[in-house]
Each structure stands twice: as structure tokens, then as C-alpha cells.
Amino acid sequence: MKGKDLHKKLFVLDSHCDTPIRLLAGYDINIRGEEGHFDFIRMEEGGLNAAFFAIYTPNTIEPDTATRRALQMIARTYDAVEASNGKAAVALDAQDARDNFESGVLSVFLGMENGLPIQKDLSLLRLFYDMGVRYMTLTHAGNNEICDSCATKEKRWNGLSPFGEEVVKEMNRLGMLIDVSHISDDSFKDIIKLSKGPVVATHSCCRAIANHPRNLTDDMIKDIASTGGVVQINFYPPFLDSEYAEKFWPLCDAFEEAEKRWKEDPVKYIDEYEQAKREMFALKRPSYKQVVDHIDHVVKLVGVQHVGIGTDFDGIEVAPEGVESVDKLVVITEELLERGYSEDSVKLILGENFLRLLE
Numbered sequence: 429m430k431g432k433d434l435h436k437k438l439f440v441l442d443s444h445c446d447t448p449i450r451l452l453a454g455y456d457i458n459i460r461g462e463e464g465h466f467d468f469i470r471m472e473e474g475g476l477n478a479a480f481f482a483i484y485t486p487n488t489i490e491p492d493t494a495t496r497r498a499l500q501m502i503a504r505t506y507d508a509v510e511a512s513n514g515k516a517a518v519a520l521d522a523q524d525a526r527d528n529f530e531s532g533v534l535s536v537f538l539g540m541e542n543g544l545p546i547q548k549d550l551s552l553l554r555l556f557y558d559m560g561v562r563y564m565t566l567t568h569a570g571n572n573e574i575c576d577s578c579a580t581k582e583k584r585w586n587g588l589s590p591f592g593e594e595v596v597k598e599m600n601r602l603g604m605l606i607d608v609s610h611i612s613d614d615s616f617k618d619i620i621k622l623s624k625g626p627v628v629a630t631h632s633c634c635r636a637i638a639n640h641p642r643n644l645t646d647d648m649i650k651d652i653a654s655t656g657g658v659v660q661i662n663f664y665p666p667f668l669d670s671e672y673a674e675k676f677w678p679l680c681d682a683f684e685e686a687e688k689r690w691k692e693d694p695v696k697y698i699d700e701y702e703q704a705k706r707e708m709f710a711l712k713r714p715s716y717k718q719v720v721d722h723i724d725h726v727v728k729l730v731g732v733q734h735v736g737i738g739t740d741f742d743g744i745e746v747a748p749e750g751v752e753s754v755d756k757l758v759v760i761t762e763e764l765l766e767r768g769y770s771e772d773s774v775k776l777i778l779g780e781n782f783l784r785l786l787e
């Protein structure tokens with residue numbers, strides 16, 4: 429079967445997109461957007477059947493603010509789904525997603541990126557589960573009450589905190605997936621030892637190909653597979669390619685600085701902002717084929733049942749060449765077939781592996 433035909437037939441799942449950030453900013457994902465990577469129209473065009481919306485909070489805000497922001501993001505997600513007039517529906521488990529797929533409805537799952545909104549209260553974790561949150565990324569770019577981040581120089585707990593251990597046990601009890609993307613290597617080790625359920629990385633690449641603390645070592649990939657979990661490959665170009673990353677980070681820092689100033693004074697700083705943006709986008713980006721290189725690497729290490737895609741769309745400034753937004757996802761299927769993957773293997777990678785964990 430041709431890639432295009434196969435892709436249309438398959439159930440395709442993306443385990444991480446940051447579209448709720450855009451919902452908070454007032455974007456309407458029920459119309460085809462010029463900006464951003466994702467809306468329901470482009471989702472359908474890209475043959476994507478289910479997407480996890482990340483309820484993301486930064487570690488820099490106060491816990492109460494984080495809780496409120498998480499609630500707002502969930503509410504905006506429900507609003508956007510309702511406004512779709514049946515085009516999309518919130519899914520709570522694999523059966524929901526399969527039923528939606530059968531009737532041509534797009535599924536939106538909720539995942540929480542950063543445990544900050546649960547503060548130090550397991551009952552809040554439970555409440556978020558009841559609202560539909562099916563995985564939690566334990567922290568983001570800072571250490572929190574649960575564990576340390578891979579992004580910090582100074583670690584606070586050197587792994588999971590005592591509260592973090594309770595969180596892992598409660599997530600196991602609730603049947604909420606534990607997401608290890610963004611956490612420190614020591615936190616990862618503690619979770620692997622403690623968790624009784626499958627552990628996932630919802631948007632992480634391979635350190636053997638691109639050396640970055642956000643990426644997973646081969647041992648970590650093996651550990652995730654040993655829990656029955658899945659590594660969902662991130663599309664963020666600097667996580668895909670070290671050479672690109674070296675040139676990209678300074679341009680990205682400059683862009684973020686310019687953006688901050690521009691937001692404070694849009695008239696005065698517009699030229700500087702546009703210039704920084706142009707320079708960042710002028711750098712030649714890795715292609716979608718490098719996403720498939722990372723998929724290949726995981727398959728070679730642990731087999732075809734432990735890998736998938738977690739694009740990070742709408743959470744990343746740039747996307748790979750050839751898959752600039754969600755409507756272009758078919759290229760991944762085509763490239764997998766090109767490399768000799770069977771149709772059954774493609775089916776597992778593009779959706780069934782992650783769906784299995786939601787059964």
C-alpha cells in the first residue's frame with residue numbers, strides 16, 4: 429500500500445502538543461490557522477486521529493497561579509472541543525479514541541506537563557485525573573515538589589522527593605501514565621525502581637544521536653521498554669540534531685530576548701524582533717527523515733512496540749523540514765515504509781503502541 433493510503437487508514441496519535449498555550453492566548457483552533465502548528469482542520473488533513481493537549485505550566489510561577497492556569501487550559505480545551513460541533517471529542521481511554529476513529533471524530537486527550545498544579549496535595553492529582561488528565565510529566569524546566577528537572581544545574585532532591593514517591597504510587601493506583609520527559613536522570617532512575625505501571629516519555633529523543641539532557645540514553649530507553657512503556661519521539665529540531673542545535677541555541681536565545689522586549693513595547697522593538705525571528709528561521713533545519721532516524725534507533729534497541737511520536741507542536745519555535753505543521757504528518761508514514769517497515773509496524777509506531785497503554 430502507498431504511504432498516503434496507509435496513513436489515511438491508520439489510527440494516528442500524537443502524545444504531546446502544546447496547543448492549550450495558544451488557546452489561552454485566544455486562538456481559535458476551529459478555523460485553519462496561519463500561525464502555530466495545529467488546529468482541528470489541519471489535524472484532519474494530516475490524518476492525525478488523536479492528540480494529547482499538554483496542560484503546561486512553567487516552574488517560574490506560584491503554585492496557586494499554576495493550579496488556576498491548568499484549570500483554565502482544561503476549560504479552554506473543553507470549550508474548543510465543544511465549539512467544533514462534533515468534529516472533535518475529548519477522549520478518556522483507548523475505547524473512546526477507537527469509537528471516535530470509527531465515526532470519523534478527532535480525539536483530544538489531556539496530559540499535564542509539570543506537576544506544579546497539584547501543589548503538595550494528592551487529592552488535586554485525583555481531581556485532575558477526574559477531569560480527564562491521563563498522564564503527568566512530573567516536572568518541566570525547574571525542580572518542583574515532586575522531583576528534579578534535567579534543565580537545572582542545582583538539584584533539589586537528587587531524584588524523587590518523598591512527596592514524589594507518593595505521587596508515583598498514587599498515579600499507579602489511578603492508572604495515570606508517568607511521563608519522564610524533562611526530568612533529571614536521577615529522578616528517572618527512582619521512578620523506574622518505584623513504578624508498578626508503564627513509564628512513558630511523551631516527547632523525548634535519543635541522546636545517542638543528539639547529546640542533550642532532554643534526550644534519553646540507550647539505558648533509559650531500555651528501562652522504559654522494560655516497564656512496557658513507550659518513547660514518543662519529539663520533533664524539535666535541536667533535539668534531533670546536535671550540529672543544528674549548536675547554531676540554533678544562540679539564535680533562539682536572541683529571539684526570546686527580542687520577543688520579550690517587543691511584547692513590552694511592540695512599536696519600538698518590532699524591527700529587532702522581526703530580524704531575530706528571520707535569523708532563527710534562516711538556519712537550515714533538520715528534516716523529517718531525522719525524526720525517523722530517532723524512531724529507528726529506538727526500534728533497533730528495544731523493538732517496534734516501544735516507540736511513537738510526540739511532536740511538541742505549538743510548544744516549539746521551529747519544526748523539521750517537510751513536517752512544518754500537523755497537516756504534513758504523512759511524510760513520517762512514507763519514510764517508515766521507504767525504510768522497509770511493514771504496515772503492521774507502522775501501525776504500532778504511529779498510534780497503537782501508545783493506545784495500548786490507555787486500554
Ligand SMILES: [Zn+2]
Nearest residue numbers: 541610631743
Ligand atoms: Zn515539553
